[in-house]
Amino acid sequence: MEIQKFNYDNALVRNFIFATLVWGAVALLVGLVIALQLAFPVLNFGLEFTSFGRVRPVHTNAVIFAFIGNAMFSGVYYSLQRVLKARLFNDVLGRIHFWVWQFIILLAAVTLLAGFTTGKEYAELEWPIDLLIAVAWLCFGANMIGTVIKRREKHIYTAVWWYLATFIGVTILHVVNSIELPVSLLKSYPIYAGAQDAVVEWWYGHNAVAFFLTTPFLGLMYYYLPKASGRPIYSYQLSIIHFWSLIFLYMWAGPHHLLFQALPDWVQALGVTFSVMLIAPSWGGMINGLMTLRGAWDKVREDPGLKFMVIAITAYGMATFEGPMMSLKSVNAISHFTDWTIAHTHIAGMGWNGGMIFGMFYWLIPKMFKTPLHSKKLANTHFWIATLGILLFAIPLYWAGITQWLMLREYTTDGLLAYPIFMETTVRILPMYHIRILGGLLYFAGFIIFLVNMIRTIAAGQLVANEAAEAPALVNTATRAESGETPHRWLERKGVRLAIFMFIALSIGGIVEIIPMMKVQSNIPTISTVTPYTPLELAGRDIYVANGCYNCHSQQIRPLRFETDRYGEYSKIGEFVYDHPFQWGSRRTGPDLARAGYLGSSTYKTAIWHYNHFNKPNTVVPRSIMPAYPFLLEKEIDLDIIPAKIRAMRMLGVPYAEGFDTKAVASLMADAQKIADELKQSGVDIKPTKQVIAVIAYLHKLGRDISPAGVAAANDKK
């Protein structure tokens, strides 16, 4: 048998490791900043670039795509080569992937802080960056599939299955969720509106968790845990069963993010059913991970990297039990829109992803740089600090979530809301926010210790950029069937065939949920009095989106008594048919705004109230933690782009009259003048072209069309 000599590409792995270390520090630091901002709003500095609504997406994107993403690529590229006994398919693809990915991260940070966002959580990046993501992702996929094809190992180890599913899954999600109509270089509208946009976005959002934060890390677990513990995985059969079950089921579960919301019941039922079923394959992974360590727990005691992996698998088990529970309607009524969700995501992010990354690096970096770990003591210190940090971060947030929910649903004996002012509930949970900062600080301190340890280890060692290896040649892996071939062997003999089966399993859930939502009119009942946004309201909406208001305010009243009593009539699908993008939100740090334009609602406020509130929130709402937005009083509405926006909306089906784009600016000015005049009566002299005027107009549109005043106005027009 011919023995072939070749080299593993360690340089690319090293590059992704370095990027992980740098971006990890940045992502966690930004997280700490926003935790501080929530407790001490003065730290928003009254500047647009530093306000919570813009910084929070930087944190989420940096953690997911920069820290976890780079770590994932480093782990995948290292293990892929060893498992398949082949150098990566193409060095150039690897370099392009690396540099484009880092460029994307830089662009993301700059554009998000500058207010260029699609307004869709975890998919905020604008269309040119979406295209760059596609380029980088295709390079990653082509390199992986190419390596599978040219492998020297007949069998494709289970870790690679998970990597392939990651590539296919994210490709489907990114393409479908990012279809948008560009208006300018950094502004676009999604082609979907309202409930349809919500279904697509949370199908994407939930499965970004699945296929960016879960499947690749299960693959990494299946490689690095056996390697670090010296134990083969517990059950190979279980790895196959939970693989197919998990990738099939995940794609159906997205609507559990939208329970009680303006969606058809059948979509919600679908989301709940499949979310509950997800416990089984998820726990299959957890059990396989923990049982792999049977007979090796003495090693866990000694090895900080293994300790982190145990924390990771335990956190995975916790999060994947909690997730399905949160998708039950009775639990979701509590957890949704409160800090419970934030605690849940951080158990998964800090525990599962963070734990796997630290565990992997404590094993991988000494191995790659051919030197012992600089300090085991520091690594153990990191482990205990990080573990304590996770607990001090998550427990107060669970506490805060339940406390706030209990307060929001509390009634007096007279049948009135006990805490009618939302701010009362915020003030009550502020101490939990302070403890959360301590938890975040500990986790960050642990990361710094890890960073020092890694830098010292790397400095003491030496990387072999092209590591020599040899393996027997593999002849005719793909073309020839063997006698007595098992279905398993048939499936994986051709990597592309395996990938196609994965694609089918992944696509079914999305197709069944999304296509009926798009194509069946009865799913989106319209309301005759709901009208498109005026040019001024549309401009205001875009400013609302640019400043990330959706990060703290929902626009979705659930049909629950304590919500309708507080905010007014529950939200209906037909109210959102012109919303590109939808802005329902996922967390209420402040009150819901769906009825901010409904005269008589508790959230309806006058123009002067909004003016003062944006300028100095604390003067209007004492102890408010909302950032100040004085810049809205100074900055001008971009009038030049208004006609293009109207044209784009028309293309998306919004029924503006033909030629309205040419009259849009005049319409905007006329409406803006009315608000400026109203403010003048309250003693404020402001130009009608200031951004605050547009935002006030937008807020006064929310819910107005179904209010008595809105219905009367619509009838008058008829």
Add this chain to the structure above:
Amino acid sequence: MGFVSDTLSGVDGIQWYYIVGILLFVGLFIGVLIYTYSIPKKDLNKFKSSIFEKEELNNIVK
């Protein structure tokens, strides 16, 4: 996509989709179960150990 719209518009009780979904999953699950248990034990053991280098195999915790 017009044919999809036309077809689905005529589907009475589209809420049955989730039952169809569960049935699809049950079918997949049974298929995967049969497929997985068709793999010979010796092959499974070989697959499990395939990530270890020769020198690592000697040190595997039994």
